[in-house]
Amino acid sequence: MNSRYCVIMGGGVGSRFWPYSRKSMPKQFIDFLGTGRTLMQMSFDRAKSIVPIENIIVVTNEAYRDLVKEQLPELDDTQILLEPARRNTAPCIAWAAFHIHAINPDASMMVCPSDHLIFNEDLFRQEISHGFDFVESHDALLTLGIKPNRPETGYGYIQIGEKSDVDGILQVKTFTEKPDADIARIFVDSGEFFWNSGIFLWSAKSIMKALHDYAPDVYCKFEAGADKFGTNAENDYIKAKFAESPNISIDFAVMEKAPNVFVSCVNFGWNDLGAWGVLYEHSPKSKEGNVTQNCNTKLYNCNNNMIAVKRHDKLIVVSGLKNFIIADSDDVLLICPQSEEQRIKQFVNDVKSSFGDKYQ
Amino acid sequence: MNSRYCVIMGGGVGSRFWPYSRKSMPKQFIDFLGTGRTLMQMSFDRAKSIVPIENIIVVTNEAYRDLVKEQLPELDDTQILLEPARRNTAPCIAWAAFHIHAINPDASMMVCPSDHLIFNEDLFRQEISHGFDFVESHDALLTLGIKPNRPETGYGYIQIGEKSDVDGILQVKTFTEKPDADIARIFVDSGEFFWNSGIFLWSAKSIMKALHDYAPDVYCKFEAGADKFGTNAENDYIKAKFAESPNISIDFAVMEKAPNVFVSCVNFGWNDLGAWGVLYEHSPKSKEGNVTQNCNTKLYNCNNNMIAVKRHDKLIVVSGLKNFIIADSDDVLLICPQSEEQRIKQFVNDVKSSFGDKYQ
Numbered sequence: 001m002n003s004r005y006c007v008i009m010g011g012g013v014g015s016r017f018w019p020y021s022r023k024s025m026p027k028q029f030i031d032f033l034g035t036g037r038t039l040m041q042m043s044f045d046r047a048k049s050i051v052p053i054e055n056i057i058v059v060t061n062e063a064y065r066d067l068v069k070e071q072l073p074e075l076d077d078t079q080i081l082l083e084p085a086r087r088n089t090a091p092c093i094a095w096a097a098f099h100i101h102a103i104n105p106d107a108s109m110m111v112c113p114s115d116h117l118i119f120n121e122d123l124f125r126q127e128i129s130h131g132f133d134f135v136e137s138h139d140a141l142l143t144l145g146i147k148p149n150r151p152e153t154g155y156g157y158i159q160i161g162e163k164s165d166v167d168g169i170l171q172v173k174t175f176t177e178k179p180d181a182d183i184a185r186i187f188v189d190s191g192e193f194f195w196n197s198g199i200f201l202w203s204a205k206s207i208m209k210a211l212h213d214y215a216p217d218v219y220c221k222f223e224a225g226a227d228k229f230g231t232n233a234e235n236d237y238i239k240a241k242f243a244e245s246p247n248i249s250i251d252f253a254v255m256e257k258a259p260n261v262f263v264s265c266v267n268f269g270w271n272d273l274g275a276w277g278v279l280y281e282h283s284p285k286s287k288e289g290n291v292t293q294n295c296n297t298k299l300y301n302c303n304n305n306m307i308a309v310k311r312h313d314k315l316i317v318v319s320g321l322k323n324f325i326i327a328d329s330d331d332v333l334l335i336c337p338q339s340e341e342q343r344i345k346q347f348v349n350d351v352k353s354s355f356g357d358k359y360q
Numbered sequence: 361m362n363s364r365y366c367v368i369m370g371g372g373v374g375s376r377f378w379p380y381s382r383k384s385m386p387k388q389f390i391d392f393l394g395t396g397r398t399l400m401q402m403s404f405d406r407a408k409s410i411v412p413i414e415n416i417i418v419v420t421n422e423a424y425r426d427l428v429k430e431q432l433p434e435l436d437d438t439q440i441l442l443e444p445a446r447r448n449t450a451p452c453i454a455w456a457a458f459h460i461h462a463i464n465p466d467a468s469m470m471v472c473p474s475d476h477l478i479f480n481e482d483l484f485r486q487e488i489s490h491g492f493d494f495v496e497s498h499d500a501l502l503t504l505g506i507k508p509n510r511p512e513t514g515y516g517y518i519q520i521g522e523k524s525d526v527d528g529i530l531q532v533k534t535f536t537e538k539p540d541a542d543i544a545r546i547f548v549d550s551g552e553f554f555w556n557s558g559i560f561l562w563s564a565k566s567i568m569k570a571l572h573d574y575a576p577d578v579y580c581k582f583e584a585g586a587d588k589f590g591t592n593a594e595n596d597y598i599k600a601k602f603a604e605s606p607n608i609s610i611d612f613a614v615m616e617k618a619p620n621v622f623v624s625c626v627n628f629g630w631n632d633l634g635a636w637g638v639l640y641e642h643s644p645k646s647k648e649g650n651v652t653q654n655c656n657t658k659l660y661n662c663n664n665n666m667i668a669v670k671r672h673d674k675l676i677v678v679s680g681l682k683n684f685i686i687a688d689s690d691d692v693l694l695i696c697p698q699s700e701e702q703r704i705k706q707f708v709n710d711v712k713s714s715f716g717d718k719y720q
Contacts, residue, residue, distance in 0.1 A: 019677075296719075298710055300696075300703075311691065315719045317379075317707050319696035328693060331671065335686070335695065336660075336679035343660075347677050350658055359675045 003106050004055060004132055006047035007096040010040050010068070010114035011061040011083055013360075015348045016275045016341070019332035020308045023360040028114040029067045032279060034293060039273065043114045044072050046121060050110070050128055057081060057100065058114075059092050082235075085243035090218050090253040093200075094211050094245070095238065098222045101204035102230030108136050109207070111200040111250075117282065119269030127266045131201040134166050134264070141210055141255065142169065142201040145194025145263040146270045151184035154274055156196035156251070158263050159187075172261040175251060194265055198272070200250070206260070215253035221245045275341045276325050280306040292316070295328075306338060332359050363466050364415060364492055365564075366407035367456040370400050370428070370474035371421040371443055373720075375708045376635045376701065379692035380668045383720040388474040389427045392639060394653060399633065403474045404432050406481060410470070410488055417441060417460065418474075419452050442595075445603035450578050450613040453560075454571050454605070455598065458582045461564035462590030468496050469567070471560045471610075477642065479629030487626045491561040494526050494624070501570055501615065502529065502561040505554025505623040506630045511544035514634055516556035516611070518623050519547075532621040535611060554625055558632070560610070566620070575613035581605045635701045636685050640666040652676070655688075666698060692719050 014027030021027035028040045037045065040058075047056045053074055060068055062082035069080070081095055093111055100107045110128055118124050131142050145158045161173035175196065179187060187193035202210075211219040221244055222229075228237040246253075255261055271278055283291040288303045295309035300319040307316055310329040318326065325341065327334045334347070351359050374387035381387035388400045397405065400418075407416045413434055420428055422442035429440070441455055453471055460467045470488055478484050491502050505518045521533035535556065539547060547553035562570075571579040581604055582589075588597040606613075615621050631638055643651040648663045655669035660679040667676055670689040678686065685701065687694045694707070711719050 019675075296715065298707060298714065300707075309693075313691060313718075315379075315692045315711065315715065317692070317694045317696070317711065319700055319703070319707075321695060326693075326695070328688075331673055332675045332677065333669075333686075333688060333693065334677045335681065336677070340679055343679070347658060347660075347679075351675065351677065354658065355656065355675065358673075 002052060002055065003104055003108060003136075004051045005057060005100050005104075005107050005109045006051050006055065007057045007059060007093070007100075007109055007111045008040070008043045008047060008114050009059050009089060009092055009111065010043075010064065011059065011086065011092065012113075012115065014115065015345050017279075017327075018344055018348045019329040019334050019359070020310060020327045022329060022332075023357075024063075025067070026064070027273065029064065029071060032273060032293075033117075033283070038071055039116075040068070040114045041071055043112065043116075044074075046118065046124065047110075047112075048074075049121070049125055054079070057096055059083065059096055061086060081238075083242060084239050087242065087245050087247045089198075089250040090211070090215055090248045091221070091242065091245035093207065093250050094215075094218050094222050095242070097204045097207045097211070098226065098229045099234070101208060102226075105204070107204045108132055109200075109202060109204060111202075113198050113272070115273050116197070116199075117271040117273055117278075119271075121268075123266075123268035127264060127268060128201070130166075130168070131264050134164075134169055134262070135201045135203055135206065138164075138262075139206050139209070139260055140164075140202065141206060141258055141261045143172070143255065143261065143263050144197045144199040144201075145265050146197050147265060147267040148188045148193065148195050151181060151188045152195065153178055153181055153184050155272070157184075157187050157193040158196050159193050160263060160265065164262055168266075169262050169264045172255075172263050175256050194263060195270070196251070197266075197270055201264075207254070210254045210258045210260070214257040215246075215248070217246050218248065218253060275344070276306050276308075276327075277338060277341055279308075280338065304338075362412060362415065363464055363468060363496075364411045365417060365460050365464075365467050365469045366411050366415065367417045367419060367453070367460075367469055367471045368400070368403045368407060368474050369419050369449060369452055369471065370403075371419065371424065371446065371452065372473075372475065374475065376704050377639075377687075378704055378708045379689040379694050379719070380670060380687045382689060382692075383717075384423070385427070386424070387633065389424065389431060392633065392653075393477075393643070398431055399476075400428070400474045401431050403472065403476075404434075406478065406484065407470075407472075408434075409481070409485055414439070417456055419443065419456055421446060441598075443602060444599050447602065447605050447607045449558075449610040450571070450575055450608045451581070451602065451605035453567065453610050454575075454578050454582050455602070457564045457567045457571070458586065458589045459594070461568060462586075465564070467564045468492055469560075469562060469564060471562075473558050473632070475633050476557070476559075477631040477633055477638075479631075481628075483626075483628035487624060487628060488561070490526075490528070491624050494524075494529055494622070495561045495563055495566065498524075498622075499566050499569070499620055500524075500562065501566060501618055501621045503532070503615065503621065503623050504557045504559040504561075505625050506557050507625060507627040508548045508553065508555050511541060511548045512555065513538055513541055513544050515632070517544075517547050517553040518556050519553050520623060520625065524622055528626075529622050529624045532615075532623050535616050554623060555630070556611070557626075557630055560615075561624075567614075570614045570618045570620070574617040575606075575608070577606050578608065578613060635704070636666050636668075636687075637698060637701055639668075640698065664698075
């Protein structure tokens with residue numbers, strides 16, 4: 001059991017929730033559901049129910065060191081891997097694999113994002129345990145595929161192939177990035193497609209071998225310092241070399257290429273907290289359909305709005321808005337129709353063009 | 361010339377501009393037009409061009425003592441009269457009159473609000489000088505009536521009567537509070553009605569006599585301490601007795617009753633900065649018709665909005681709003697259609713019912 005590790009990836013910026021999520025305080029560090037625990041803390045709590053605390057690794061950007069230490073005081077400094085640059089998930093996972101492999105060459109790992117929602121945690125634990133069993137007995141890269149309940153166009157899809165020798169785990173036939181609405185409908189109706197959760201399981205050895213074979217430009221940056229991992233020299237090596245790694249996702253670098261990729265088809269109630277609409281959908285609403293987060297409100301002739309405020313004692317008085325997002329964060333206020341939530345990234349880019357990093 | 365005094369009344373709360381104007385920082389202390397001078401400072405500057413600085417008196421609520429001292433450092437403490445309670449304009453003016461009369465029994469006074477806009481200051485000075493001449497030679501209560509340029513329903517109106525012996529100054533026939541639209545149209549078309557500016561001129565003796573005759577319940581509260589005014593005992597007397605005075609306006613207490621009330625018909629470009637619409641009207645606009653005060657903005661598909669923010673480095677990103685007011689003040693955000701600006705006072709009252717004084 002002690003060879004099982006959980007790697008929580010928490011270096012993202014969360015710009016689709018801007019300005020509630022800011023570069024200096026991204027969404028994974030926010031108590032988005034008002035439960036008293038941030039998304040990162042909820043991910044940690046789930047990991048803690050699967051592996052011993054000392055086998056939990058958080059990989060994040062070095063800018064978030066203090067946030068992680070503050071929110072997860074149970075972690076030792078050696079359990080927090082601080083990326084000196086943003087290089088997407090492949091280098092992140094490569095580092096975690098080299099790090100864990102140096103500590104325990106027989107380790108198996110779950111890798112997960114820090115900003116998704118999981119509703120049936122018992123089932124989640126069972127599925128993860130099932131997955132660990134599989135990757136500990138197979139040279140396999142396992143991804144969790146979520147049974148889709150709607151033709152979502154914001155997610156990636158996994159097409160299932162041949163069955164494996166283990167119940168509920170199948171070979172992967174194809175990965176498809178965000179499809180258009182017609183294709184998504186066909187995918188869901190076919191029963192052959194599952195949402196790509198970004199939750200992975202593998203042994204350290206298997207992912208290192210796959211990186212070696214299919215992403216050698218990533219692999220070589222870590223392999224060159226192989227003797228440093230798990231020693232005092234690790235951090236200096238990463239500081240010097242991490243940024244040289246290509247900027248590439250693990251899906252693109254490995255999962256879409258390797259032949260030993262499997263999917264575990266699960267249904268534990270999952271949502272990547274990707275944008276305001278998802279949060280709105282999962283939040284308690286007033287009888288007028290308004291969701292208010294973290295603030296006092298007086299609403300007149302208002303329906304189906306999502307109102308989220310960083311400053312917890314702020315009062316929001318609104319008259320005559322329907323289906324809007326109102327997000328206030330100290331020095332930034334965003335007001336836009338919910339139908340435009342996918343434009344928020346563009347707003348953030350426009351703001352960057354005009355004002356530089358000030359409001360990022 | 362040294363017997364002429366200017367009394368600036370600046371104790372109001374300005375709730376129609378809430379939350380930009382707050383109880384702790386009412387509109388007269390805000391640089392509303394972005395000129396670098398607050399409305400109070402602009403009133404002071406005008407007064408300074410008419411009378412010697414030492415003849416300027418500011419009457420305000422004691423809560424605003426520090427604001428006045430900070431914004432008008434030229435004033436001596438003895439020139440700032442601090443009301444220990446809110447009692448409308450009659451007690452305010454009575455105190456100023458007793459105070460000035462004690463210093464100079466032959467004084468004449470202009471009394472004006474601190475939160476109006478005056479566009480032709482040269483003409484304003486001429487009219488005030490003309491008015492001082494009149495009240496120094498007549499036992500008269502003179503009010504300035506503004507030639508109306510539209511059937512405004514938010515103002516009080518003065519109906520002119522017989523001419524006086526001085527050009528442009530007439531007897532007052534009636535005062536009418538805010539009329540409905542049909543009546544306002546008749547008033548304006550008749551040429552007999554002028555807007556009540558709330559700017560008054562009189563000698564200290566005349567207003568004290570009028571208070572004695574028509575508002576004895578106000579008058580007696582000050583007369584009882586007549587020997588205290590202009591001495592070190594004045595403030596203690598006011599602290600002990602001011603709140604006992606009835607809460608009543610000078611219009612209702614005196615102007616609508618006294619027989620010696622005159623109006624000077626003027627046209628120097630005047631606006632009481634009563635609500636957002638007035639500010640919107642007088643502010644520079646983008647080509648989409650948006651007015652932004654004190655903030656950075658990124659506006660998409662937005663027209664004719666009034667956006668005002670207290671924190672000067674705040675960024676406001678809005679998509680898809682037309683004809684709205686967006687007013688942000690630290691711990692309060694208001695979003696409402698411009699057509700509802702007269703409801704803001706109600707919003708403030710509702711907020712008070714729910715949250716007490718916290719957001720006032």
